Amino acid sequence: MASKARKTRTRLDPAERRKLILDHAAEMVGRDGVAAISMESIGQAAGVSKSLVYNYFPNLNELLSELLERELRMLRREQSKAAQGADTFEGLVRGITHAYIKYIDERGLIIDRLQAEPSVSAVHDPTEYGRDAAVDYLAxxxxxxxxxxxxxxxxxIDISFGLPASAGMYLLRDKSRHSMSWQQVEDITVTMIVGAIMALKDDYVLNRQSLRAD
Incomplete structure (x- = not known):
């Protein structure tokens, strides 16, 4: 009688196993929302036991908080690359806007859903992570x-900082109510930001001239 082949579990490096768990958690949050997941369901999706998930994360809130930080760090890294590669102001705005909308289009509402949970994050604006440094740089x-x-x-910059995030949310949430492509939404967002700052510049020049005339 032929012997049955034994199942072998792939041994992963702890860092790789941690990443795998977070990857599956991200997929589940994006698809089902935060309320629908548990340590057990994440373990099942990742192909590991619930106890192994607990070996890496003491509880669900800690796991989701780390996932949120990872997703925000990923987004900020892409926006930073876009900013550094721009050679005009409009190019700078477009690059940062494109990075955010692309993230939303590819990853879904992971950040938005995680930050809607008070137990996961005290910050309720997806633009907050690294915001001060980014605002200073752009200003x-x-x-x-x-x-x-x-x-x-x-x-x-501080006031307009949330527009790319709003554009991304609009693109996903209202797909059933409009036929706009992500490119159209990106163009509208860039026009709004650049136009507002140019108008601000014009107002500043006029006010300065008025003060000099007085």
Missing amino acids: DIIGKHFDLPPDIAQAA
């Missing part, structure tokens, strides 16, 4: 490019 660029004082440049 310095537009301040020099448009000859705007630092406080105005800072306010302009």
Whole structure:
């Protein structure tokens, strides 16, 4: 009688196993939402026992918090690459906007859903991770490019910072109500941001001229 072949479990490096668990958790959050998942269901999806999941994460909140941080870090890395590769202001805005909308299109509402959970994150804005450094960086660029004082440049960037995120959410949430492509949504968002800052520049110049005339 032929002997039965034994099943062998693939041994993964702990870092790879941790990544695998997070990858499956991300897929489940994007597909089913946070309320639908548990340590057991994540383990089943990853092909490991619930106890092994607990070996890597003490509880579900810790697992989801680490997943949120990973997703935000991934997004910020792509936006940083886009910013560094831009050679015009519009190119800078388009690159950052494209990175966010592309993330939403490929990954879904993972960040949005995780940040809607108070137990997972105290931050409820997907633009918050690394926001201060990003705002300072962009404000310095537009301040020099448009000859705007630092406080105005800072306010302009801080206020407009959430537009790419809103565009991404619109693209996913309202697909049943519109036929716009991600490219059309990206174009609208870039036009809004660039147009608003150019109008701000014009207002600043006019106000400065008015003060000089007085």
